[in-house]
Amino acid sequence: MKNQQKTNLSQAKQEADNLSKSLKKEAKERARLAEMKKRLEERNLRENWFRLDNAALIYPAIGSAEWNSVFRISAIIRDKVDVEKLQQALDNTLQRYPFYNVSLREGLFWHYFQVLDTKPHVEIEKYYPCRHFEFGKKEQVFRILYLDNKISMETFHSLADGGGAMQFFNTLLVRYFEICGINYKNLKEYNLNVRDLPTIEEGEDGFRRYATKGKSKPRKEAVAFAIKGPLENQNVLKVVTGVVDVGELKKVAHDYGVTINEFLSAVYLKVMIAEKRRDKKQAKKPVKLSVPVNCRRFFPTKTMRNFSQFINIEIPVDKEDGTFAMLLEIVKEQSKNFNKDYLQQSINTNINSEKNFFVRIIPLGLKDFVLKMVYNRVGERLFTSTLSNLGLCKLPEELNDKILNYHVALGATKLNRINLTAVTFNEKCSLTFSTRLVEMRVIREFFLTLAELGLKVEIFSNI
Amino acid sequence: MKHCDFCNVDIIDKKSNCPLCGKSLDNEAVNKNEFYPQYAFEPDRREPAIKILEKLSLLAVVLSMAVNLFTDHTISWALYVIIGFFLLYVLILRPIRKQYSLAQILTALVFYLTAFMLFLELYTHTWGWGVMYAIPFTWLGFAILSGIFTLARGYVNFEMFKPMFMLLLLSLISFILLMCFDCPTVWPTLVAFLVSATEIILMFMFRFKRSVRSIKRDFGF
Numbered sequence: 001m002k003n004q005q006k007t008n009l010s011q012a013k014q015e016a017d018n019l020s021k022s023l024k025k026e027a028k029e030r031a032r033l034a035e036m037k038k039r040l041e042e043r044n045l046r047e048n049w050f051r052l053d054n055a056a057l058i059y060p061a062i063g064s065a066e067w068n069s070v071f072r073i074s075a076i077i078r079d080k081v082d083v084e085k086l087q088q089a090l091d092n093t094l095q096r097y098p099f100y101n102v103s104l105r106e107g108l109f110w111h112y113f114q115v116l117d118t119k120p121h122v123e124i125e126k127y128y129p130c131r132h133f134e135f136g137k138k139e140q141v142f143r144i145l146y147l148d149n150k151i152s153m154e155t156f157h158s159l160a161d162g163g164g165a166m167q168f169f170n171t172l173l174v175r176y177f178e179i180c181g182i183n184y185k186n187l188k189e190y191n192l193n194v195r196d197l198p199t200i201e202e203g204e205d206g207f208r209r210y211a212t213k214g215k216s217k218p219r220k221e222a223v224a225f226a227i228k229g230p231l232e233n234q235n236v237l238k239v240v241t242g243v244v245d246v247g248e249l250k251k252v253a254h255d256y257g258v259t260i261n262e263f264l265s266a267v268y269l270k271v272m273i274a275e276k277r278r279d280k281k282q283a284k285k286p287v288k289l290s291v292p293v294n295c296r297r298f299f300p301t302k303t304m305r306n307f308s309q310f311i312n313i314e315i316p317v318d319k320e321d322g323t324f325a326m327l328l329e330i331v332k333e334q335s336k337n338f339n340k341d342y343l344q345q346s347i348n349t350n351i352n353s354e355k356n357f358f359v360r361i362i363p364l365g366l367k368d369f370v371l372k373m374v375y376n377r378v379g380e381r382l383f384t385s386t387l388s389n390l391g392l393c394k395l396p397e398e399l400n401d402k403i404l405n406y407h408v409a410l411g412a413t414k415l416n417r418i419n420l421t422a423v424t425f426n427e428k429c430s431l432t433f434s435t436r437l438v439e440m441r442v443i444r445e446f447f448l449t450l451a452e453l454g455l456k457v458e459i460f461s462n463i
Numbered sequence: 464m465k466h467c468d469f470c471n472v473d474i475i476d477k478k479s480n481c482p483l484c485g486k487s488l489d490n491e492a493v494n495k496n497e498f499y500p501q502y503a504f505e506p507d508r509r510e511p512a513i514k515i516l517e518k519l520s521l522l523a524v525v526l527s528m529a530v531n532l533f534t535d536h537t538i539s540w541a542l543y544v545i546i547g548f549f550l551l552y553v554l555i556l557r558p559i560r561k562q563y564s565l566a567q568i569l570t571a572l573v574f575y576l577t578a579f580m581l582f583l584e585l586y587t588h589t590w591g592w593g594v595m596y597a598i599p600f601t602w603l604g605f606a607i608l609s610g611i612f613t614l615a616r617g618y619v620n621f622e623m624f625k626p627m628f629m630l631l632l633l634s635l636i637s638f639i640l641l642m643c644f645d646c647p648t649v650w651p652t653l654v655a656f657l658v659s660a661t662e663i664i665l666m667f668m669f670r671f672k673r674s675v676r677s678i679k680r681d682f683g684f
Contacts (some may be wrong), residue, residue, distance in 0.1 A: 047620050050677070066510065076498055077649050106567065108625055136560065239499070240482060242472065444470055444483040451471035458464070460475040462499035463482040 038441065039070075044349055047184070048115045050099065050205070054207035054350050055306035056158035060111045060373035062102060062379070066234045069157040069411060071421075073169045074150055076405040082180065082208040086122050086462065089176035090144050096194040097168055097304060099203040100142060101438075104135045104158060111158070122146055128237045129434065130154060130411030144172070149404075152175070153403040157306070162390045162408065162421075163294050171434075177402055180209075184396045192395070197424055199302065206251040206307035210299045211351035214344065221312065221382045222289035225276050226415055230438045240461040241407045241432040242447050245340035246424050248370075248455055256328050261389050261422075262335055264431070265289055265313055266328045268420055271445045272384055273320045288314045290383035294391075295347070298340045309346045310382050311338045393425040400426050412436040416441075484596050513556050520548040546582065550575060565612060570626045577633070594641065599634065599651035606630050606659045613666070624666065624677040631659040 015032060052060075059069045094101045101120070102113035120140045125147040133141055133156045141156040151173065155165045174192040178184065187193050223324070232238065246260075253263035272287045292308045301307060313334050315327065322330075362370065393406050406425035409432050412418065418435040433443045440463075447457050465474045466486040467481040476497045480487055496502075524545050531541035536546075553575055558568050577598055584593040600667045606627065613623040634656035641649045 074498075126502070128502060131501075146499055147498075243475075440483050440485075447472050447483065448470055456473070457471075458473040458475055459482070460497055461482040462496050462502075 017238055017276065026163060042056050049112050050102075050115070050203070051103075051110065051112055052158055052203070053205040053303075053305045053307075054347075054354050055161070055308065057110070057354065058371055058375060058379075059156065059158040060135070061368040062375045066132060068132045069413065070154055071157065071162065071165070071411060071425075072129050072152055072154045072409045073151040073162075073165055074407050074409070075169070075173060075403050076407075078402050078404060080149050081151055083121070083122060083146060086144070086151065086176055086181045087148055089172050089179055090122055090443050091119055092194045092331055093168065096171060096196060096198060097202065098198055099304075099364050100159065100168055102137050102159070104141050104156070106135075109138065109360060109362070109364055109367070111364070112246055113141075113159075116140065116196075117463070125150070125152060129237055129239050129409050130237050131235060138450065157449055159296075160304055161306045161308045162292070162297060163308070164306070164386060166390055166393065169370065170393065173399070173403070174267055178317055179401055182398050182402070184398055187396060188396060191419060193362055201302045202304045204301065205305065206295060206299060206301045206303045207347050207351055207436075209301065210295075211345070211352055212344065214348055215344055216349040216352055221378070221379045223285055223310075224314075224316075224384045225272070225279070225282045225285040225380070226384060227272065227411050227437070227442065228279065231417065231419070231436045232438055237409075237412060237434055237436060238440075238463050239409050239432060239434045239462070240406075240443050240459060240463070241430050242450070242457045242459045243405065244429050244450065244455050246427050246429045249429055251454060252453055257329065258332050259326050259335075260429070261291070261387075262328065262331045264389070264420075264422060265291065265335075266324065266331045267449050268385070268387055268446060269315055269331065270324060270327055270365070271449060272444055273315065275444060276320070284317060285315050286314050286349050287320070288312045288383040290386045292386070292388050293338060295343055309343050310383075310386075336386045348385070376415075381415065385416050386410060386419045387422070389422040391424065395425070398460070406430060407432045409434040410439065420446075471607060472669055478566045509559065515558055517552070520551060524548050542586070546579065550579060566609075566623050566626055568630060569605060569609060569612075569623070573602065573629065573633075574602055584637060593644060594637070595648040596651055599637070602630050602634050602655040603651070603658055606655060606662060610658075611663045613662075624663075624674065627659055627662055627666075628678070631656065634659055 042200060063069065063297040083442045098115070099113075101116050103116055105114045115139060116136065122144045123146075125145040127315050129152075129153070133139070133143075135141075138235065141159045143154050145152040145154065153165060153169045154170070159165075160168070170190075171192045174187070174190070175185070175194045198370055249260055249263070253260045258262060258266070269287055269289055272289070276282065276285075276287055290310050290312050295307045295309055296303070296417065299307075313331055315330060318328065319330060361368070388408070388410060390408055395403065403425065405428065406423050407430040410419040410421055412434055417437045418433060421432045421434075423430050423432075431446075433446070447459065450457055465478070465487060467474060467488060468482065469488060470481055470483045470488050472481075472483065473487065474481060476482070477495045479487060480566070524541075527541040527544040528538055531538050554568075557563075558571065563571070580593040580597050580601070584590050608621040609630070610628045613627075634652055637658050638649060639651045641652055663674075
């Protein structure tokens with residue numbers, strides 16, 4: 001009896017300890033958040049600039065007068081866009097995310113973002129997607145476009161990655177429809193309310209937060225096969241979106257025992273291998289697919305700036321003649337290696353380079369020149385194309401019948417003239433190719449392969 | 464919605480041809496993008512002009528080098544041409560292309576003109592006039608200009624802080640070096656240093672927080 005009492009007592013004591021520990025932890029977290037909020041308010045009062053995050057540093061350097069790294073998120077809505085309401089929604093959204101109202105400026109050693117007091121205006125879409133941004137002026141590094149029943153957001157990559165820009169865009173859409181008269185039941189669940197207060201965590205550099213002094217990843221990799229061919233004019237970007245039912249896509253992928261991302265990667269790699277067979281000069285170069293990984297999945301943060309790392313899936317040259325099932329196996333096997341440790345090493349490598357004393361003291365002009373050279377050598381040449389999957393777009397259910405389609409387009413880069421993005425909304429997966437190549441063979445083969453595998457594809461384009 | 468049998472896809476747009484293979488879908492359909500605009504051609508007048516100037520400059524440099532090498536077997540005078548075109552690029556073409564702000568133009572001017580005068584002195588073996596007079600007076604001129612612009616523009620963004628700070632450092636280093644080498648005339652350098660220092664001190668006195676912020680921002684602290 002006494003023993004049992006003792007056991008019960010010790011159990012109760014342990015539970016009380018656990019409870020007090022969790023309460024302490026909660027209090028600590030609350031104090032941290034309060035401190036962050038205070039710091040943000042203080043900073044907003046004092047500062048009118050902030051530094052670029054680690055991943056953002058490369059984009060101003062590699063850009064040119066005619067091209068820079070831009071991506072677009074678009075939503076096709078049921079009714080025609082009300083411009084005044086969209087402008088009002090944009091103003092409200094910028095109050096929620098003030099660190100998006102910035103222009104890119106040159107310092108002596110680094111680029112930086114200058115907080116602007118001017119508001120951007122929504123513009124009518126009249127140019128090709130992902131048009132370059134002109135810096136130096138006091139202009140924002142994102143733009144909101146509208147056309148009939150489409151709303152788009154084009155973002156310079158230094159400001160945010162797909163995840164961050166998507167959060168901003170979704171908040172804008174939620175606010176726009178709210179102004180149009182929609183009442184949301186569970187808006188809190190989605191963290192898309194413009195009435196919430198901005199927090200410093202949303203504007204933090206996730207790379208700096210999670211970088212450790214641990215192991216770094218070597219940068220050395222083999223040069224990849226590049227898709228070549230005649231190009232359209234500089235400012236022309238051809239965009240083709242294929243819409244497939246996500247249920248069907250999931251079923252086909254699961255039949256092969258892989259995820260949707262792995263399945264799409266394998267199909268795209270198969271098409272690129274077929275393309276490589278036409279170019280005998282590059283026979284020895286492997287086909288590689290660059291896949292951005294959202295680091296927020298592994299390193300918890302609310303940051304809306306860049307926090308992604310790129311991983312390259314490579315098909316060895318001797319395995320190119322294998323079956324589709326073999327390709328899937330390779331993709332699946334390689335995807336397993338890209339875990340938290342791998343990303344941690346990758347983050348460490350990039351942060352170490354940024355913090356290097358000699359890198360820091362080089363003046364900006366020279367630094368840009370060196371970065372451009374390094375990027376040409378160890379950046380784009382290391383992969384054939386990009387597949388960026390933004391995953392499921394979560395919006396309040398009231399918007400399911402208001403928004404017809406969501407799609408994302410990446411601007412074509414200098415060497416990788418064709419890119420693929422995927423985003424899922426309302427049981428529809430939009431696969432968007434953006435290219436400067438005149439030849440449409442790769443895109444056609446990709447959708448043809450999907451159709452052969454039993455998927456119904458509906459396409460629309462700007463060609 | 465039309466179906467392309469060749470590509471096995473449905474086409475949402477009202478197109479007469481399949482966008483993937485180009486095969487005819489419907490001869491009567493109007494070629495219209497459903498979700499994209501009909502693009503207007505936007506000619507960029509600035510960029511082609513800059514490109515032509517760049518190519519002409521490159522041609523002039525190559526030609527002058529070739530002529531100089533062919534006639535004198537050296538590149539003595541061709542070097543002036545090269546430097547001239549380099550200055551044309553960094554001081555005119557690049558600022559136009561990159562849309563430099565006034566502060567950036569001034570910083571570039573100070574840096575390259577100083578380097579140019581040093582080159583002239585070294586190359587023509589007339590050491591002295593540049594380091595003792597021309598360069599310090601150029602710095603002095605730019606320091607005064609920076610001060611005037613800062614006041615005139617109502618301290619907007621403190622853009623001029625960077626060139627001012629650069630002038631201060633350059634004139635200080637130059638003054639120390641001239642003193643070390645027992646140079647007969649150091650007063651122009653000293654004046655340039657004192658004017659830059661006074662301007663910066665005044666900025667710190669009247670706009671302390673913004674000055675600190677400018678240093679942090681411009682020097683990446």
